[in-house]
Amino acid sequence: EVQQLNRQLEEKNGEIQQMINQPPYEKEREILRLQKSLAEREKAQATSEVLCRSLTDETHQLQRKLASTAEMCQHLAKCLEDKQRREKRNSDDQMPTERSNQLLDDGTSLQALIVKLQDENRMLKQKVAHV
Numbered sequence: 001e002v003q004q005l006n007r008q009l010e011e012k013n014g015e016i017q018q019m020i021n022q023p024p025y026e027k028e029r030e031i032l033r034l035q036k037s038l039a040e041r042e043k044a045q046a047t048s049e050v051l052c053r054s055l056t057d058e059t060h061q062l063q064r065k066l067a068s069t070a071e072m073c074q075h076l077a078k079c080l081e082d083k084q085r086r087e088k089r090n091s092d093d094q095m096p097t098e099r100s101n102q103l104l105d106d107g108t109s110l111q112a113l114i115v116k117l118q119d120e121n122r123m124l125k126q127k128v129a130h131v
Contacts (some may be wrong), residue, residue, distance in 0.1 A: 019027065
């Protein structure tokens with residue numbers, strides 16, 4: 001591992017020596033290349049920061065919309081619940097009238113059923129007496 005690190009160090013030293021021994025125009029070209037690379041990175045960094053700010057703003061805006069939508073949903077749910085209670089109360093108020101009508105109908109049908117059963121009972125008694 002130490003040998004490998006020594007080799008890498010030697011390679012880097014060799015690169016440095018090459019750069020030192022390069023003619024001045026080569027050095028200037030390398031400096032310009034590095035400056036251009038640095039400018040591109042700075043531009044990319046600035047673009048990234050702008051995008052991050054934009055996304056942050058959009059996130060906050062969406063959170064506000066979500067909160068207001070949730071609030072509206074809760075309000076609508078409450079209104080629906082109130083409406084259902086009122087409708088139930090109204091139907092409960094109508095129930096006694098309907099029940100009394102139903103009881104009258106049931107009473108009429110009960111009387112008819114009683115008469116029918118009495119007739120059937122009389123016929124069965126006659127058959128028993130006959131047997």
